[in-house]
Amino acid sequence: MTEALDLTAFVQCLDDGAMRMDFAVEGIDGADSIHVIEAALSKLPGLTKARVNLTERRLAVEWSWTRFDPALVVETLGPLGYRAHPFAPRAAEEDVEAAKARWLLRCLAVAAFAAMNVMLLSVAVWAGNVSDITPETRDFFHWLSGLIVLPAAAFAGQPFFRSAIRAVRARSLNMDVPISLGIFLALTMSVFETARHSEHAYFDSAIMLLVFLLAGRYLDQAMRRKTRSYAANLSALRTPTASRIEANGEIAYVPAVALKAGDIVLVRPGERVPVDGLIIEGRSEVDQSFVTGETTPAAVSTGSEAYAGTLNFGGVLRIRVRAAGAGTLLDEIERLMDGAAAQKTRYLRLADRAARLYAPVVHSMAALTAVFWLLAGASAHDAIITAIAVLIITCPCALALAVPAVQVVAAGALFRSKVLLTAGDAIERIAGVDMIVFDKTGTLTLPELGVDGVDEAPAAVIELAARLALASHHPLSRALTVLATEKTPINGAQEISGAGVRAVIDGVEARLGSPEFCDLEAEAARARQSHPESSLIAFRRGAATAVFRIRQKLRPDAAAVMALLRARGLPIVILSGDAAPAVKACAQALGVTEWRADMRPGDKIAYLADLKAQGRKPMMVGDGMNDAPALAAAHASLSPITASGLAQAAADALFIGDQLAPVAATIEISRRATALMRQNLGFAVLYNLVAVPLAMAGMVTPLIAAAAMSGSSITVTLNALRASGAAARMAASRNSPVAAAPRRPRLNEALP
Known part of the structure; x- marks a missing residue:
């Protein structure tokens, strides 16, 4: 036991009395690492x-x-x-991942530099072998090649060597074991053959193999890196201190974690709520977007629920604490995220599944080849050379490149369709989805609020209301500011917390704010009856009045994309934390028949779990913090680039712009790319079925084996480039009706 290692400061106590701790672990390379680590710790x-x-x-x-x-x-x-360390978000996510990416890039640069130089020497040897090169010159070129390749391979091959050593220590096999063994034996045999003055050495084949594999490994690592640490995003919402009201009425500033159930806290305008609890005094408007997904502030008063992390806009609130620290809804969202993300990591990628069968088969065939030729009377040298030829010809370069090569091309295709991948296995999971679950606010709608009812008010009234809005910090007021032709606030405008803005214009008071503040309750009641999904902001200046309806606008091509997805055989469901009237109006406008309202993060995860239990593979499209656990729990997920940092971290891909067409493009390109991945893997298997028996029969020299291996790699790479054809068709679709709302598209115009 290491006494100096004190980890008690990092231990968390859960509600059920259990203890928990998170570690950042160096050396995790793939799905095999999950099984090795969890199996070892289970003991x-x-x-x-x-x-x-x-x-x-x-x-x-x-x-x-x-x-x-x-x-x-x-x-x-x-x-x-x-190597395990206590988890720190920045160190675990940003620093470690960035350092590993730089390390892989250095390895790739070293291997590529060595390969370029060695290939020049190899070309001279190949040409000389069919002309007049002297044995002394050939040996010199071989030794010079070894001098370049051996130290380069020792450095550049570390990602594979270390992974292989870990697998062997854990008594398992992964893809890196045959790769490392093949490289080691090829280099050893090259040194041996050079010392024997043989015509052929294979330094060039070994280093080129490393170049191919490191390129795939670096690209895969680049896709795995996340844009943010979701732990850091959640931490930004936590309030470290709170204003507790003592028994004598005095206010004491205490750490939020020191609060107990039953304590009373004071939350001023502009502060975040530090606890979950019940409002016992005060009225205000609170940003609860991470709970409900609705960006419009919610009106709260005595008897309303308050949640840690929400932002208080208006009045002063007194809240009786129900939970602080580990028991809050904010903490529940983090736990839901952890559990959902852990379940998603169980998904085995195509290459991982192939590698589980591939490695033991390769080793067995090479060993059987050596034994067979020894029993047949061949010399140990010839038997080993034949076994190495088997290892080289079956070395999983084509298999290792089959998926990453397609990923790179498909990622470019998606980028041209305004989609950015954030997960290495996103393409495969998105291709398998059979239904789509949409959030409403910020996903089907634009993130910016729009104003309805403008044509019902005189232009002069709209201008005054918009200029008054310039003096307000309220989110609803900001929606009005875009209507102002003169972008200067009215002189003397005064904002009244929780009510609105007032100013005297030419001796007449003007007000902008709540209907009560403007004495327009009756007009507001009629507006709510006909437009229950809208938020209202009122204006009055003398006899001139107006009630503006603030609502989120649907993305311009939303209806067309919904029709296209349904035509592709994908059922659509809307899950929203917003109120039922708003969700119903959105669903009706888009022709969606199945929808749910007032859903919390746990409700969305439960709904997705039910779908999975039925054998469905849902894709979640959402943008808010309340969507993040569902994004992580879904089979695949997508978020707009304007989504919260937490949602971006949980999503498999992000789409850019106001259009919803990238959602359809992502599915189409991913399906095409996954088909190409399977074709590449099928080719790798077919190649081995033909090449391996020839190598085992001694009909293939190591040189021919290396050439065949390189040829297989080039073949799968060229096949991967076919994904760019889908990219070209998707780029052309930007000018199609799907991307050019509001005209409804013909289905054959929308996607290839």
Whole structure:
């Protein structure tokens, strides 16, 4: 036991009395690492759960035995080749991932530089072997090639060598084991053949193999990197201190985690609520977007619920604490995110599934080849050369490139369709979706608020109201400001907290704000009856009055894209935390028959879980913090680039712009790309079925094996380029009716 390793400061106590700690783990490379780590930790007494998040390279452990020492986790993983550290969001997500990307890029640069130089020497040897090169000159070129390749391969091959060593230590096999073995044997054989003055050495083949594989590994790593740490986004909403009202009425500033149920806290305008609780005094408007998804501030008063992390816009609130710290809804969202993300990491990519069968088969064939030729009377040298030829010809370069090569081309196609990938396996999961679940606010609607009823008011009234709005900080007022032709606030305008803005214009008072503030309750009641989904802002100056309806506008091509997706056989559901009238109006406008309103983050996850239990593979499209757990829980997920940082971190891809067409484009391109991935993997299998028997029969020299291996890699790369054809067709669709609302598209115009 390492006494100096004190991890107690990082341990969290959960509601059920269990203890939890998160670790950032170095060395996690793929799905095999998940099984190795979790299997090793399952043997520790007292540990009840160990879950690895592959994307975040994070390990979460829980235990119920209070005497369990989390340092055992570090000590258990160390001998397996994994270094564990207490989880810190920036170090785990940004620094570590960026450092690994730079390291892979350095390895690739070293391998590529060595390969370029060695290929010049190899061309001279190949040409000389059919002309008049002397043995001394050929040996010199071979030794010079070895001098360049051996140190370069020792450095550039580290990503594969380290992973292979970890797998062997854990008594398992992954794709990097045959890769490392093939490179090592090819280099060893090249040195041996050079020392024997042979015509052929294979330094060039080994280093070119590393170049191909490192390119795929770096591109895969680049797709895995996230744009933000979701832990940091949640932390930004947490309020470290709170204003507690003591029994004598005095206010004491205390850490939020020190609050207990029953305490009374004071929340002033502009402050975030530090706790979950019940408002016992005060009226205000609160930004609850991360709870409901609705960006319009919610009116709250005595008896209303308050949630930690929400922003108070208007009046002073007194809140009786129900939960603080670990028991808040904000903390529940984080736990839901963790659980959903951990479940998603169980998804095995096509290459991972192939590798599980590939590695043991390759090793077995090479070993059987050597044994067979030894029994047949061949010399040890010839038997080993034949076995190495089998390893080289089956070395999984084509298999390793089959998926990353398509990913790179498809990522470019998606980028041209205004979609950015944030997860390495996003394409495969998006291609498999069979229904789409949309959030409403900020997803089907534009993030900016729009104003209805403008044509019902005189232009002079609209101008005055818009200029008054320039003096307000209220979100509803900001929607009016775009209507102002003169972008200067009215002199002397005064904002009254929780009510609105007033100013005296030519001796007459003008007011903009709530209907009550402007004495327009009757007009507001009629507007709410005919437009229940809208928020209202009123204006009065003497006898001149107006009630403006503030609502979110649907994305301009939303209806056309909904029709297109339904035509593609994809059922559509809308899940929203907004009120039923607003959700119903949106669903009717888009022709969507199935929708749910007033849904919390846990409700959305439960709905998705029910769909999965029915065998469905839903894709979630959402933008808010309340959508983040559902985005992580869905089979695949997509968010607009304007989404919250937490939603962006949870989504598999982000789309840019006001159009919804990228959602349809993402599905179409992903399906095409996944078909090409399967074609590449099928070709790799077919190639091995033909090439391996020839190599085992001794009919293929290592040189021919290396050439065949390189040819297979080039073939899968050229096939991957076919994904760009889908990109060209998708780019052409920008000028199609799908991208050019409001005209309704013909289905054959929308997508290829």
